[in-house]
Amino acid sequence: MKILVTDTLADSGLAILRAASDMEVDYRPGLKGDALLKAVSESDALITRSGTAVTEELVNAGDRLRIVGRAGVGLDNVDVDACTARGILVINAPTANIMSATEHTMAMLLALCRNIPEAHASVKRGEWNRSKFLGTELDGKTLGIIGLGRIGTRITIRARAFGMRVIAYDPYVAPSVFDKVGAERVSLDDLLTRADVITVHTPLTDETRGMIGAGEIAKMKDGVVVLNIARGGIYEEQSLADALNSGKIAGAAIDVYVEEPPKDNPLLSAKNIILSPHIGANTIEAQDRVAVQTSEMVIDALRGSIFVSAVNLPFEGLADADAAPFINMAERLGLFAAQIISGPITRAAIELWGVDERLTRILSVAALKGMLTPRLAESVNFVNAEQVAQQRGIAIGATTHPTPLDYTNLVTFRASSATDETCVSATLFSEKNQRIVSVNNFRVEFKPEGTLLYIINKDVPGVVGKVGTILGDREINIAEYNLARETSGGKALAIVTIDSPLDSDTMNALRFFKAIEEVKQVRL
Numbered sequence: 001m002k003i004l005v006t007d008t009l010a011d012s013g014l015a016i017l018r019a020a021s022d023m024e025v026d027y028r029p030g031l032k033g034d035a036l037l038k039a040v041s042e043s044d045a046l047i048t049r050s051g052t053a054v055t056e057e058l059v060n061a062g063d064r065l066r067i068v069g070r071a072g073v074g075l076d077n078v079d080v081d082a083c084t085a086r087g088i089l090v091i092n093a094p095t096a097n098i099m100s101a102t103e104h105t106m107a108m109l110l111a112l113c114r115n116i117p118e119a120h121a122s123v124k125r126g127e128w129n130r131s132k133f134l135g136t137e138l139d140g141k142t143l144g145i146i147g148l149g150r151i152g153t154r155i156t157i158r159a160r161a162f163g164m165r166v167i168a169y170d171p172y173v174a175p176s177v178f179d180k181v182g183a184e185r186v187s188l189d190d191l192l193t194r195a196d197v198i199t200v201h202t203p204l205t206d207e208t209r210g211m212i213g214a215g216e217i218a219k220m221k222d223g224v225v226v227l228n229i230a231r232g233g234i235y236e237e238q239s240l241a242d243a244l245n246s247g248k249i250a251g252a253a254i255d256v257y258v259e260e261p262p263k264d265n266p267l268l269s270a271k272n273i274i275l276s277p278h279i280g281a282n283t284i285e286a287q288d289r290v291a292v293q294t295s296e297m298v299i300d301a302l303r304g305s306i307f308v309s310a311v312n313l314p315f316e317g318l319a320d321a322d323a324a325p326f327i328n329m330a331e332r333l334g335l336f337a338a339q340i341i342s343g344p345i346t347r348a349a350i351e352l353w354g355v356d357e358r359l360t361r362i363l364s365v366a367a368l369k370g371m372l373t374p375r376l377a378e379s380v381n382f383v384n385a386e387q388v389a390q391q392r393g394i395a396i397g398a399t400t401h402p403t404p405l406d407y408t409n410l411v412t413f414r415a416s417s418a419t420d421e422t423c424v425s426a427t428l429f430s431e432k433n434q435r436i437v438s439v440n441n442f443r444v445e446f447k448p449e450g451t452l453l454y455i456i457n458k459d460v461p462g463v464v465g466k467v468g469t470i471l472g473d474r475e476i477n478i479a480e481y482n483l484a485r486e487t488s489g490g491k492a493l494a495i496v497t498i499d500s501p502l503d504s505d506t507m508n509a510l511r512f513f514k515a516i517e518e519v520k521q522v523r524l
């Protein structure tokens with residue numbers, strides 16, 4: 001597999017790519033125009049930073065392209081929708097800079113409280129004015145953190161080490177997270193009125209855009225200090241500048257702006273403010289980590305893993321590799337159902353018993369991927385399976401039941417067409433031990449792997465012998481023969497695991513036998 005790199009990548013990342021013996025690395029930073037299109041058309045993965053525009057044209061040129069790795073966080077230069085439509089996984093490295101942003105917040109806070117930028121400039125000018133730079137201590141002060149995520153929690157731990165009391169507002173985080181890092185859980189109003197220092201660490205969303213405006217500032221203590229190392233626009237910039245100029249807010253430290261670089265921004269001329277040019281993530285370690293994480297994930301993804309930080313998978317939170325055997329099992333259920341049902345599938349639904357309900361979406365996607373694969377092969381994957389199913393007019397459903405049925409966990413997949421319906425269930429006995437335990441209400445127990453025959457026959461004597469003879473005559477070895485029946489003399493199901501696939505003559509020979517109503521070959 002070939003990985004094309006079109007921007008400079010830290011040596012640590014390149015070393016990882018080059019060490020992968022099953023990958024070929026084409027390192028061509030600065031590649032543009034037709035040469036870029038040609039190189040993309042010959043590659044399985046593309047790694048960029050911000051220098052390459054991953055446009056629809058570029059994506060469409062990538063006949064073999066499966067992965068786009070953005071060595072960084074922002075995706076401004078990547079047409080994610082175009083990638084999704086073609087089933088191309090877009091990977092980025094959003095966690096690589098967490099520690100850098102955390103430390104930048106602490107650096108800005110200390111610099112602000114001790115007037116370091118101004119004091120430095122004054123000494124450089126030849127002045128010696130010690131009384132002008134009267135600072136404040138952090139020890140004993142109350143820090144209010146809005147957004148107790150990855151960065152907010154790390155700041156809590158560091159601020160407490162400085163002797164600060166930490167209060168935090170985050171309506172989307174469990175109380176245990178507050179307890180674990182030692183932050184008091186408070187309402188936004190409480191935080192605004194009690195904090196000596198306020199720092200925001202939320203993403204910029206419709207809810208957080210302008211969440212701190214004139215009304216909120218009015219509730220703050222006089223002389224409060226505020227920081228924004230998260231995203232420009234969480235504070236209303238004009239209201240913040242007004243409060244700095246009036247002295248209501250004693251100081252502000254800002255790394256991010258609504259418009260970057262800032263132009264005609266009232267904060268540029270506000271009093272008691274220190275500014276940095278969005279450098280929260282800019283450290284040698286973060287750059288290295290971005291390159292390492294992106295390279296590792298691109299390799300993992302090319303080798304088939306979906307446990308990567310992808311922005312266009314239709315599910316989240318895949319850090320948990322324990323989900324892998326369930327995902328694999330759901331995919332096999334879809335694959336199995338698609339090969340035994342007749343007619344175009346119009347409806348597909350997954351049902352879970354005793355399985356972590358957070359896995360519902362991913363198991364549904366996995367089953368859809370399996371179901372679509374026999375017809376669409378390579379063009380369907382975890383990125384586009386849902387979209388492809390919808391485009392093919394398939395209604396998708398999912399249900400979960402917290403209490404297990406007869407098995408500690410059970411995953412059922414139902415598919416229907418205009419004329420047929422099929423329902424297959426499987427359980428996971430242990431990490432590598434999957435079993436299909438029910439097919440269309442027949443109780444069975446077989447491993448969903450290899451080549452299988454699905455046979456519906458009349459429950460009359462001689463069927464097993466006849467099947468054995470037909471296969472034996474053609475030197476096809478039977479590995480397992482699973483039988484189930486409705487009632488004596490009614491319909492019976494046989495799942496026969498065979499060592500090699502059957503040709504059409506053998507399939508016809510089986511169909512020719514009167515007692516056999518239906519026979520299908522299933523490959524898993």
Ligand code: NAD
Nearest residue numbers: 101147148149150151170172201202203229230231280281
């Ligand atoms: P995160 O997703 O781990 O945490 C964000 C937290 O904000 C979550 O816990 C979420 O529940 C909370 N939140 C969301 N909406 C909220 C609301 N309305 N009120 C209160 N809390 C809310 O993100 P993170 O990795 O900690 O990053 C935090 C911010 O820092 C992001 O905006 C990120 O883009 C920014 N960042 C900036 C730099 C930089 O260079 N300055 C570097 C890295 C990250």
